[in-house]
Amino acid sequence: MSTLILIDQPPYGGWTGREALDMAFSLAAFDQPVSLLFCGAGVNWLRKGQEPGQVRQKSVEKNLSAATIFGVEALLADSDDCNRYGLEAAQLLSGVELVRADAQLFAGYSHTAFAG
Amino acid sequence: MQDSSPLSFTIVITGAPYSCQAPQSALSFAQAALRAGHRIDRVFLYGDGVHLASALASPPSDEPHWPREWSAFLNEHDIPGVACIASALRRGLVDEGEQKRFELPASNLLPPFTIAGLGEWVEGRMMSSRTVYFHGSD
């Protein structure tokens, strides 16, 4: 059974996205197949060059770059939502796969969950 | 016509009491699941949901006390209630062990809730036939 964890909340203004990442890493640590899907405002997690030092938070860029090393199968992003936020492929973190977040994509996973 | 074969559930609550309806919807659902003859393997509190395990919540006396109602339900049916340790520590929810470890002035975890890692959620998902999430509505 493969799990899709959805992140539709933008970074830094809330904790739900970080908690979704923890869920994905936790599944991967237990050898459970998992992928992350960024959609809606959640695609802003994937923008290169995040420097949250002045808001005293940790950047998630490194965590996301290491996601596949830790066993997360794929980092998926909804292509329409990336367009909506002006995210061209070159501005995305490496390893992100653009997809259409639709019923067909969902059908490929046996579990789908948000962190909150 | 109900499906007659009993199933097992893991219930995940990510919304806080008195901020949203999640804990109360989840309790009504859990009660209905037991009425139908199903089993609840565990209840996992994540994110803001950990506030449900606070022993210090003191709502006005004419309002339901959701932490105590959940606590009584878990005790009565011998269901494990687990608050995610990372979510709990960040939000100031600690048991006696964590109180000692971090040299805190008090502990406030309402029994029978315990504190443990996300592994409990992973394990719950694997053992239960269904995992149902109750989120905040913001």
Place this chain on the structure above:
Amino acid sequence: MTKIQTLHILNKSPEHPRFARCLSMASPDDAILLIENGVLGLASAAISTSGQLLALAPDMAARGLDDGSTSFETIDYDGMVDLTTRAQQVVSW
């Protein structure tokens, strides 16, 4: 009893971005259960989705929504449990 592919539990108000996304993601074999603020979808403009729509009666009653005014099936918590057992997958939005 008919099987459901995915049961979508939708507790967000119609203004929330997840509301529209949930409706657009549902397949014809899916069911969408409106609970909590989600039931306000019954009071707003016509909902369009390919899945089967249901609403939780206690949440409708709390908000003064009469189940006689809707063509959707309304259920209680027992019915909600039954739905989760008939669905292959349950997604909470």
